[in-house]
Amino acid sequence: MSVFCGRFDLLQVYSILARRSILRMPRLVLPVSEFRLQSCFASSLASHDIAMSCIIEQKKALRSRMRRELRLQYESLAHEEDPLIQKHVMDASWYKRSRHICAYISCHSIREVGTSQIISDIFNSVHTDHPKSLYVPWIQDKQSHLKFFHIGSSEDLIANSMGILEPIPANSDGSPRSDVMQMNESIDLILMPGLAFNHAGRRLGRGGGYYDCFVKEYLLHAAKMGWKSPLLVGLAYSTQILDEVIPTDTKDVPIDALVSSSGVLRFSNHPLLNVD
Numbered sequence: 180m181s182v183f184c185g186r187f188d189l190l191q192v193y194s195i196l197a198r199r200s201i202l203r204m205p206r207l208v209l210p211v212s213e214f215r216l217q218s219c220f221a222s223s224l225a226s227h228d229i230a231m232s233c234i235i236e237q238k239k240a241l242r243s244r245m246r247r248e249l250r251l252q253y254e255s256l257a258h259e260e261d262p263l264i265q266k267h268v269m270d271a272s273w274y275k276r277s278r279h280i281c282a283y284i285s286c287h288s289i290r291e292v293g294t295s296q297i298i299s300d301i302f303n304s305v306h307t308d309h310p311k312s313l314y315v316p317w318i319q320d321k322q323s324h325l326k327f328f329h330i331g332s333s334e335d336l337i338a339n340s341m342g343i344l345e346p347i348p349a350n351s352d353g354s355p356r357s358d359v360m361q362m363n364e365s366i367d368l369i370l371m372p373g374l375a376f377n378h379a380g381r382r383l384g385r386g387g388g389y390y391d392c393f394v395k396e397y398l399l400h401a402a403k404m405g406w407k408s409p410l411l412v413g414l415a416y417s418t419q420i421l422d423e424v425i426p427t428d429t430k431d432v433p434i435d436a437l438v439s440s441s442g443v444l445r446f447s448n449h450p451l452l453n454v455d
């Protein structure tokens with residue numbers, strides 16, 4: 180008689196074994212295509228489903244590890260690295276050339292790389308001959324849907340239930356705030372938060388799927404409009420850049436470049452990375 184009577188039981192058992200380290204995947208996670216199935220499960224479950232549940236478990240474990248490390252080191256990292264990371268961004272030719280920028284409003288309580296200097300620089304640029312416009316994330320729903328609304332000053336922001344500053348969806352006159360998906364022009368640059376990154380341009384987010392979902396939707400929209408793709412740039416503390424493989428699935432969008440306190444790492448041939 181089989182111990183396992185269905186897909187649900189198998190996933191549960193697998194997950195319990197994985198959590199208790201009885202069935203521990205190697206720390207260096209293999210991509211789905213290279214993943215070796217445990218033979219006892221292979222006959223009962225589609226290999227894709229098992230691989231996906233393993234990847235989800237491995238993402239969870241890596242998120243916990245990164246959160247733990249950030250908890251221990253955040254104060255000194257923020258003090259030492261925030262100014263350098265933001266200076267590398269603001270000195271980069273791809274940033275100087277970008278007109279429409281999506282950026283996150285960094286949040287201390289979740290120990291994110293700071294963006295306040297970049298945000299101020301964008302606000303101040305309206306008085307220069309190379310003005311930039313800023314679009315910041317707003318959680319539309321819990322099904323991974325994010326919108327990016329234009330803001331012109333920090334007064335356009337309000338803290339959400341997680342303490343993250345978000346755009347107030349309406350302007351002060353009650354008119355709807357401008358949404359990147361309704362713009363006549365394309366976004367040039369998206370500055371992305373993350374918990375972990377590696378040297379292959381892979382990124383692990385906080386688990387909401389918001390950025391992956393938005394980037395996918397925006398890339399389809401840009402292609403339809405005949406626009407170039409935005410440059411995707413992650414911001415990372417030194418401890419967040421790993422030498423190991425980051426667990427990913429087909430929905431995870433790779434980034435073009437990563438900025439740390441040591442400078443800019445390039446992963447793609449995006450045209451904006453090749454301008455001086």
Ligand SMILES: Nc1nc2c(c(=O)[nH]1)N(C=O)[C@@H](CNc1ccc(C(=O)N[C@@H](CCC(=O)O)C(=O)O)cc1)CN2
Pocket residue numbers: 246283284285286289291316317318325341343372373384385386387388389390
């Ligand atoms: N500044 C900022 N804004 C953002 C994001 C972000 O990562 N940073 N997001 C990116 O998607 C979206 C919001 N998604 C988020 C998802 C999780 C958490 C968060 O606080 N997670 C806690 C753990 C929560 C829990 O599991 O109990 C954490 O990571 O410590 C925050 C934002 C849109 N806005």
Ligand SMILES: Nc1ncnc2c1ncn2[C@@H]1O[C@H](COP(=O)(O)OP(=O)(O)OP(=O)(O)O)[C@@H](O)[C@H]1O
Pocket residue numbers: 238322323382383384385386387388389390391392393395430431
């Ligand atoms: N393009 C998408 N469309 C719909 N759901 C998605 C998309 N991308 C990811 N998701 C879903 O969101 C959930 C979390 O995904 P994942 O673990 O990759 O998030 P993350 O990369 O940590 O988050 P984020 O993208 O916000 O930084 C998963 O259930 C995943 O299937």
